[in-house]
Amino acid sequence: AQTVTQSQPEMSVQEAETVTLSCTYDTSESDYYLFWYKQPPSRQMILVIRQEAYKQQNATENRFSVNFQKAAKSFSLKISDSQLGDAAMYFCAYRSKVWGNKLVFGAGTILRVKS
Amino acid sequence: NAGVTQTPKFQVLKTGQSMTLQCAQDMNHNSMYWYRQDPGMGLRLIYYSASEGTTDKGEVPNGYNVSRLNKREFSLRLESAAPSQTSVYFCASSEVWGGTNEKLFFGSGTQLSVL
Numbered sequence: 001a002q003t004v005t006q007s008q009p010e011m012s013v014q015e016a017e018t019v020t021l022s023c024t025y026d027t028s029e030s031d032y033y034l035f036w037y038k039q040p041p042s043r044q045m046i047l048v049i050r051q052e053a054y055k056q057q058n059a060t061e062n063r064f065s066v067n068f069q070k071a072a073k074s075f076s077l078k079i080s081d082s083q084l085g086d087a088a089m090y091f092c093a094y095r096s097k098v099w100g101n102k103l104v105f106g107a108g109t110i111l112r113v114k115s
Numbered sequence: 116n117a118g119v120t121q122t123p124k125f126q127v128l129k130t131g132q133s134m135t136l137q138c139a140q141d142m143n144h145n146s147m148y149w150y151r152q153d154p155g156m157g158l159r160l161i162y163y164s165a166s167e168g169t170t171d172k173g174e175v176p177n178g179y180n181v182s183r184l185n186k187r188e189f190s191l192r193l194e195s196a197a198p199s200q201t202s203v204y205f206c207a208s209s210e211v212w213g214g215t216n217e218k219l220f221f222g223s224g225t226q227l228s229v230l
Contacts, residue, residue: 004157045205045221091157102148102173103219105157 002027004094006106013082014114020067021077021109023092030054033095034068034075035103040088048090051075079111087113117141121206121222128196128229136191136225138206146209147189148173148219149181151202158205164189196229203227 003026013019025034036048051059051068059066063083067076079086092106119140128134140147145166150158150173160173162181170181178200180192189208193200206222 006157009155043203043224045207045219047218102160102163103158105159107155107157 002029002032002094002096002104004092004104004106006092006109008109009107010110010112012112012114013079013086015082015084017082018078018080019082019111021079021090021092021111023075023077023106025073025075025092025094025104025106027073027094027096029096029098031097033097034066035093035095036064036066036075036077037091037093037105038086038088039091039108040085045091049077082113084113084115087111119206119208119220119222121204121225123225124223125226126228128193128227130197130229132196132229133192133194134196135193136204136206136227137188138190138222139188140206140208140220141187142208142210142220143186144208144210144220145186147183148207148209149179149189149191150205150207151175152205152224153202161191161204198229201227201229 005024032053034051038046038048049061049064063080065078089108091108093103095103122137148163149161152158159175164170164183167186182190204225207219209219
């Protein structure tokens with residue numbers, strides 16, 4: 001079974017600075033999807049960014065980018081120019097291409113943004 | 116657009132009571148899911164329905180039952196609530212089971228406390 005590990009329960013960043021959230025996963029599959037979801041205090045789950053394992057190029061979405069290291073099974077999220085609105089719980093998630101849309105989530109990292 | 120609507124948003128039960136969490140989506144999605152979120156454990160899949168008329172167990176199905184009433188609605192029932200079922204419950208939907216459009220749309224969650 002796949003597992004996702006987020007080793008940082010909490011992180012803090014100064015407004016306008018850059019922060020990196022870590023995620024590692026374990027799988028025997030060669031092709032899969034990886035995601036970062038953001039959960040603000042409203043509890044809504046918001047998709048931030050996704051990566052397809054067969055693509056070597058790291059995904060980017062505006063101020064959000066990932067560092068995908070397939071051999072190391074690592075998938076970190078970098079947030080540049082941090083804003084107060086980035087404060088939230090961030091979840092890393094894995095999805096098998098074989099087992100449909102079932103997502104396996106990490107435990108989450110709380111990101112605090114200081115003004 | 117309403118997206119995924121869950122009711123109720125908050126509920127307090129006594130041990131042994133039963134209740135049904137309701138979920139409806141208006142995006143004509145085929146697949147629907149129930150997750151629970153617990154501190155330090157991320158989101159875990161309880162049950163899912165790949166398409167209308169089918170349901171399957173996820174990681175943590177014990178103590179729950181589900182009904183896919185029609186394409187729009189997917190309910191989660193607790194027959195005899197236990198304190199271990201205190202959690203935040205999320206319903207989600209996606210367009211296709213196992214398709215390339217892997218984006219899940221989440222409801223805003225139900226905070227359930229079992230005393």
